[in-house]
Amino acid sequence: MSPIGHTITAFAMATTYMRISDVSWGQGFSSLPRVMMSGNLANIDYTAFVTLVALGMLLGARGPDHLEIPRFNKRTQTRRSVIPHRTLTHWPPFWVAMTAICWLTLSASDDFLFYEITSVGLGFCAAGWLHLVMDIMTPSGIPLITPFGTRTSLNLYKTAQTGEWLCILLFVAGCQIFPKLVD
Numbered sequence: 001m002s003p004i005g006h007t008i009t010a011f012a013m014a015t016t017y018m019r020i021s022d023v024s025w026g027q028g029f030s031s032l033p034r035v036m037m038s039g040n041l042a043n044i045d046y047t048a049f050v051t052l053v054a055l056g057m058l059l060g061a062r063g064p065d066h067l068e069i070p071r072f073n074k075r076t077q078t079r080r081s082v083i084p085h086r087t088l089t090h091w092p093p094f095w096v097a098m099t100a101i102c103w104l105t106l107s108a109s110d111d112f113l114f115y116e117i118t119s120v121g122l123g124f125c126a127a128g129w130l131h132l133v134m135d136i137m138t139p140s141g142i143p144l145i146t147p148f149g150t151r152t153s154l155n156l157y158k159t160a161q162t163g164e165w166l167c168i169l170l171f172v173a174g175c176q177i178f179p180k181l182v183d
Contacts, residue, residue: 001131001134001135001137001138001159001164001167001168002159002160002164003062003065005134005159005164005165005167005168006061006062006065006130006131006134007061007062008168008172009061009130009134009168009171009172010057010058010060010061010127010130010131011058011061012171012172012175012176013057013126013127013130013175014054014055014057014058014123014127015054015175016175016176016178016179017050017053017054017057017126018050018051018054019179020178020179020182021046021050023046023047023050023051025051025054027047027051028047028048028050028051028054029051031045031047031048031051032048032051032052035048036116039112040112041109041110041111041112041115044112044115044116049119052116052119052120052123053119053120053122053123053126054123055120055123056119056120056121056122056123056124056125056126056127057123057124057126057127058123058127059120059123059124059127060123060124060125060126060127060128060131061127061130061131062131063089063124063127063128063131064089064090064128064131064132064135065085065089065131067083067089068081068082068083068084068085068089069081069082069083084148086135086140086141086142086143086151087143087147087148088147088148090131090132090135090142090143091142091143091144091146091147092132092142092144093147094147095125095128095129095132098121098125098128099122099125099129101121102118102121102122102124102125103122105118105121106118106119106121106122134167136152136153136154137153137154137155137156137157137167138153138155138156138157138158138159138164139153139155139158140153140159141153141154141155
């Protein structure tokens with residue numbers, strides 16, 4: 001999926017999460033300074049937690065691609081990464097481990113700053129999972145068995161083609177309908 005496609009779908013997911021949690025972006029952002037200034041884990045409220053997770057979703061929209069540590073060579077106009085594209089950072093077991101670490105750390109944390117960071121980390125992981133779901137639908141696919149092995153693809157659309165935009169549209173529409181079904 002294209003970078004803008006990952007950003008749009010992650011924003012739709014974060015907004016849906018906020019709507020299902022019955023927290024508006026305005027409420028969330030207005031509660032964060034008060035909670036952060038207190039520096040006390042007992043003062044963190046549901047609104048602040050939901051907002052931190054949603055912010056993590058926005059930050060993680062392109063997480064698997066950015067974790068590859070990309071470098072752009074201006075002279076040759078090519079993108080190179082420290083970790084090859086769609087290998088380790090697009091491997092589901094990597095995201096299982098990341099999600100488990102965030103979840104376990106969040107539940108065991110008694111430090112305020114650590115709690116905030118792992119809340120954002122949970123959202124980052126949720127967006128990472130969404131990124132993988134969107135990438136497995138492309139012809140390039142993602143590795144399922146080993147990080148550097150054969151990639152699996154559903155081959156539903158090609159990046160930057162009409163099919164990708166249709167998939168994005170369906171996802172965004174689903175995100176608008178889902179909260180109404182939950183109510």
